[in-house]
Amino acid sequence: MLMVTIALLPASAFGVYNFGIQALLMLIVTTVTAVVVEAIYEKAMKKPVTVKDFSAVVTGLLLGLNMPPTAPLWMGALGSIFAIIIVKQLFGGLGQNFMNPALGARCFLVISFTGPMTRFVYDGVTGPTPLGQLKAGEVVDTMEMLKGTIPGTIGETSVIAIIIGAVFLILMGVIDLRIPGTYIVTVAVFVGIFGHFANPDIAFFDPTYITAHLCGGGLMLGAWFMATDYVTSPITKKGQYLYGILMGVLTxxxxxxxxxxxxVSYAIIISNLVVPLIERVTLPKPFGKGGE
Structure with missing residues (x-):
């Protein structure tokens, strides 16, 4: 969890650079609230206080990175409370939650406060995200999407910053390529094939269209930092590939x-719910009971 926190720092730093002091305040509020609420709950329930394991820090930081920079700070705090209490602690704490707490909280906020959670401002101008423009049939600048100088949530805009953190996690042995690689490739193939059916003006496997989908909408942040969550992802190798394909198709x-x-958020959460079934059908048979 400490390694994940470190890996999220480039995306966090770029988010603050991109969106200013409001983004910094949001990241502080969501992270501090998550840590404090976890400590208070565990103290009240007479459980060991586990905030030193950095899991609450990761949850709060990921939620902050998934928040629009213009959202009210109290909304970020409410999301952290929901993530820690409802999604994580009421199901037994770390290792027992059935979905990613940060994504669960984000979906809760989007459903409850759709307006503020889908309002994006960049450089003083309110407008849709590049994927919103793409869905409306408009042209987007994929180079700007790659750099991150676009409207969006605090942590999703810069693919470069996210990849820096992902490479760090891979080198440290925290994650591997099975889940994120399968997820990203599946999205690319699906969009390449079915993009034409959604918009007849788009050619099959249009490289610009595919690049826009890979760089936008939090796909990279979700693939590298949330789909790979140890608790809510499969433990079997075959299951991890199947999990990545399912998330890609749903996205x-x-x-x-x-x-x-x-x-991305709903695709990962739905896939989280299917993980027990995925593990059941992909678990190898033990030696002596049909296994080789």
């Missing part, structure tokens, strides 16, 4: 044929 369906231009 493509939500983006191309759903009402929203995003879809």
């Amino acid at each position: 493509g369906l939500f983006r191309l044929f759903g009402g929203s231009a995003e879809g």
Whole structure:
């Protein structure tokens, strides 16, 4: 968890650079609230206080990175309370939660406060995210999406900053390529094939269209930092590939044929719920009971 926190620092720093002091305050509020609420709850329930394991820090920081920079600070605090109490602690704490706490809280906030959670401002101008523009049939600048100088949530905009953190996690042995690689490739293939059916003006496997989908909508942040969550992802190798494919297909369906231009959060959460079934069908048989 400490390694994940360190790996999130480049995306956090760029988010603050991109969106200013409001982004910094949001990251502080969500992170501090998550840590304090976890400590208070565990103290009240007479459980060992586990805030030193950095799991609450990761939850709060990830939630902050998934918040629009213009959202009220109290909303970020409410999201952290929901993530820690409802999604994590009421199900037994770390290792027992059935979905990613930060994403669960983000979806709760989007459903409850749709307006503030889908309002994006960049450089003083309110407008849709690049994926929103793409869904409306407009042209987007993929180079700006790659650099991150676009409207969006605090941590999702800069692919470069996210990749720096992801490479750090890979080198430290915290994650591998199975889940994020399968997820990203599946999205690319799905968008390449079905993008034409969603918009006849888009050619099959249009490179610009695919690049825009890979760089936008929090796909990279979700693939590298939330889909790889140890608690809510499969432990079997075959299961991890299947998990990545499922998330990729769901993300493509939500983006191309759903009402929203995003879809990553709901794709990961739905896949989290299917993980027990995935592990059941992919668990190897032990030696002596049919296993080789």
